[in-house]
Amino acid sequence: MKVLDRMDTRQSYLLLDPPSLAEFCRRGSLREKDAAQSAPFPSIDLILLSGAVRDAGFQPIYLDAQMDNLDWDMLAGRVRGRGIAGVVSLISSSQIDAELEKLRELKIVLGGVPVYAVGTIMIQLEPHRVQRLLQENPWLDGIILNAAEHNLGVLLAASDPESVEPVNVAVQRADGPLVPEIRVSHGGSLRIPRPEHAIFRDRRYCFPQSKRTPVTCVQFSLGCPFTCEFCIDNQLYRKMLYREVSEVVEELVEIDRLGFREVYFKDLTFGLNKKISTEFLEELAARKLRLRWLCTTRVDVATPRMLRLMRRAGCYGIEFGVEHAKEDVRQRVTKRISNEHIRGVFADCRRLGIETTAFILLAMEDDTEADVRATIRFARSIRPDYVSFNVLNALPGTSLEARARREGFLREGAEDYRFVASNIKHRYLSPTQVEALRREANRTFYFRPSLVLDRLLKLRSFFEFRKLVRLSWDTVWRPLLCT
Ligand code: SF4
Known part of the structure; x- marks a missing residue:
């Protein structure tokens, strides 16, 4: 290097x-x-x-x-x-x-x-x-x-x-x-020494949704108070902890000065605290940086006002956990969000010119083939720009793992961190069917002529073209050719 x-x-x-x-x-x-x-x-x-x-x-x-x-x-x-x-x-x-x-x-x-x-x-x-x-x-x-x-x-x-x-x-x-106990602050603000972003500058890095390089990652908040059954990411911080707004804005100003063009906020639920987030977004928008950014949040956090503020402050893309087509399944994993709400937020994003990525949990333990196909169709119907089809895994330490063990549908030690295969014994699906359905999901989403045409019309740089070719190779062509 x-x-x-x-x-x-x-x-x-x-x-x-x-x-x-x-x-x-x-x-x-x-x-x-x-x-x-x-x-x-x-x-x-x-x-x-x-x-x-x-x-x-x-x-x-x-x-x-x-x-x-x-x-x-x-x-x-x-x-x-x-x-x-x-x-x-x-x-x-x-x-x-x-x-x-x-x-x-x-x-x-x-x-x-x-x-x-x-x-x-x-x-x-x-x-x-x-x-x-x-x-x-x-x-x-x-x-x-x-x-x-x-x-x-x-x-x-x-x-x-x-x-x-x-x-x-x-x-x-x-x-x-x-081995000290893990200590986690539960109040006040979080102090993190300003990272040395300059050493991570490398034009080969990008996000799947990137339009420009170089890119880097920033942490504004830690934790998530929600309790989605399958989630391991919020285990350390169940209460949300924020850094000082001015510190993060100054970090972004420096990142912009260093020539980075995109940032991915690694927050689990961006914008949950409306007061802090509004202050941050207004201050960031006032700096008029060239930097554009991407984040992850929940559909029920992305109010129209919050989305407008985010757009003004440079947000070009948001990742949302959509999970499943059925509202009762979403409720079971403690994500009580209606289909109508999801459709509304994805439409709001489209109107504002914010790209969306939908995270989908494929193949719940009691899903039939028809259920999985309904989820794939639902993912298409909300018209996201990207979908990440992840096969459900009961990760160690999650409530889902505890339930899977209790109810006897866990395959011990078989978790797949690529989320291509599952460590769950499905009631109506074999492991081969699950993997095949995931391939089908990627193929039917990314190979629609309307989507391909839309992507081609939106291309603004050779970098974007090359990234899309690589992504389509990884998500669609390679799995197809390797089976
Ligand atoms: S999936 Fe997202 S919203 Fe749910 S607990 Fe995890 S971080 Fe929070």
């Missing part, structure tokens, strides 16, 4: 998105598989941690090994002898033991520098697993349990880290591993 060639001092600290040992996608997107293709974008965890590393007195540098198509040997060759003072690396839940072994080898290559792993939410929610990982990997300096609230910077800056009480960083201590 170019930045590594520039930074050759003892004080560099490596933020690493490591090589992938499987065809596994670390970041959520509309992609089928193969993280280094299609629409990858940088991890919000590494972005958030970059400010803490800088504040500890180091120069954060960044390497995305998947994007650079590096295997672990090539990565070692890339970083050896570069004077790197430490590593903060992502790890994945499904490949964790193998990836930790590779990180141990990397530590040796780098002369024994500190290595911290960033725990996924699944790992964070299991203190016993954290304890086991530390005990089995005594070489590992720590596992970051929460990338937003922690004192990693204080630990890195301390001359005697043993004297620092870690907050949300599980560390190895002389007398054994220390």
